[in-house]
Amino acid sequence: MRRSFAPWSDPHAVPLIRVENVTKRFGEAIAVDHLSLDIFEGEFFCLLGPSGCGKTTLMRMIAGFEEPSEGRIALAGKSLAGVPPYRRPVNMMFQSYALFPHMSVEKNIAFGLKQDGLPKGEIAARVGEMLRLVQLEKLARRYPAQLSGGQRQRVALARALAKRPKVLLLDEPLGALDKKLREETQFELMDIQHELGMTFIVVTHDQEEAMTMADRIAVMDHGRIVQVATPGEIYEQPKTRFIAEFVGDVNILEGHVLGQEQGLWRVRSSAAAEPLTIDDPDEVLHQDQAVAIAVRPEKMAIQRDRPEAGSQNVLGGEVWDIGYLGDWTVYRVKLDSGAIIRVTRANRSRYVENPIDWDERVYVTFAPDAAVILAE
Known part of the structure; x- marks a missing residue:
């Protein structure tokens, strides 16, 4: 399903959310800087970046909690300028969950529906539907203090979904969960989003979280979008050094271009005794x-x-450190040039005869098409 879902590649597709040249200033500080972005209906979209990059500010502008200093945000073709948060067809799930401690699970979920004046029968049906969706039927009458962190997260999600918004905004939704529960919840969120067919926009600084859940990722830095692409493209074809270093582990080898031979770039680098050979046809480079x-x-x-x-x-180099991670072993190799690189190897068998050890002389190799040349 995810491979076939790609409305952004259709030139005739109309985005659900359009952010046009938006800037947000707080005094002299620029949080979002002339940013443009399209998000499509049914998309699980992720805003990824380090703290202070502007991702939460952008989400708050979509929600209506902040107004752009410049530019325009439109939803389903209609400008959101001046529309208060409670009039927008969006809902936001906050990082703190913001549950009412004096209300039970079912009353927390029903709160927004009661505020909208829905009939009691419809509220009860909607609450029951949400409880089944997040698998909390047996905990409907418990209070937040009686729930685990993962259960509170599900209540907050059910409350946000109960009003059936066009867009659900999630601000660091899994940050309070432990690693194992966070990984399980990532897939649960994907299943719920797919089942409902709703547009999800999530803000996170966790690269693994973004790579797992999103149809597309917008990597942000200093209030700007550096690259928007699918998780695979972000990881395998980063446009800049910042993206390559921010998303996943990477080794950066510095060098100078010697030229091109048979479609392959030759690069002189202190990391290797002989010129490196790189298969990256998309780059346009010049000698030196x-x-x-x-x-x-x-x-x-x-x-x-x-x-x-x-x-x-x-x-060539020597093994400097070894880290055993169970499924992978990580080798930190100090090259002859003095640079330190990381090499990972899958542990495919339970026992390895005569494994590589500390301080051993080793050789590291990689295929020409395994590398990406970054001119920036």
Whole structure:
């Protein structure tokens, strides 16, 4: 389903939310800087970036809690300028969950529906539907203090969904959960969003969370969007060094372009005795241009034996540190140049005879198409 869902690639598709050249200032500080963005109906969209990059401010402007200093935000073709939050067809789930401690689970979920004046029968049906959706039927009469963190998160989600908004905004929704529960809840959110067919916009600084849940990710930095793409494109084809370093682990090798041979770039780098060979046809480079080569740790291979003469992309060094993570082993290798890189290897068997150890001389290699050249 996710592979086939790509309305952004259709030039005739009309976005549900359009952010046009929006700027938000707080005094002299610029939180969002001339930002434009399209989000489509039914999309699970993620705003990803470090603290202070403007992602939450952008979400609050969509919700109506902040007004743009410049620019325009439209939903379903209608400008949201001057429309108060309670008049917008959006709902927001806050990081703190903001549950009413004196109300039971079912009353928390029903609160917004009562405020809207819905009939009692419809409220009861809607609350029952939400309880089933988040699997809390047996806890309907408990109070927030009697719930676990994960259960409180589900109550907040059910309350936000009960009013059936066109768009659900989630601000760091899983930040208070432990790692295992957070991973389980990511898939639950994906299932709920798919079942409802609703548009979800989530703000997070957790790269793994964004990569798992989102149809597309907008990576933000200093109030601007640096790249909008699918998780696979963000990870495998980062546009800038900032994105490559922010999303996942990466090794950066500095170098200068020597030229191109048979469609492959040749790059001189202090990390290797011989020029590196990189298959990155999308880049337009010139001779002697300074570049950074990004290679993910899992795309590198490590071995004791020196590779055969003529092998491509060979880096020599010594094992500096080893980290055993269960499914992966991480090797920190100090290259002959003095730089330290990370190489990961999957632990496919329970026992490895004569494993690579600390202080051993090793050789690290990677394929030409495993690397990305970053000119920025």
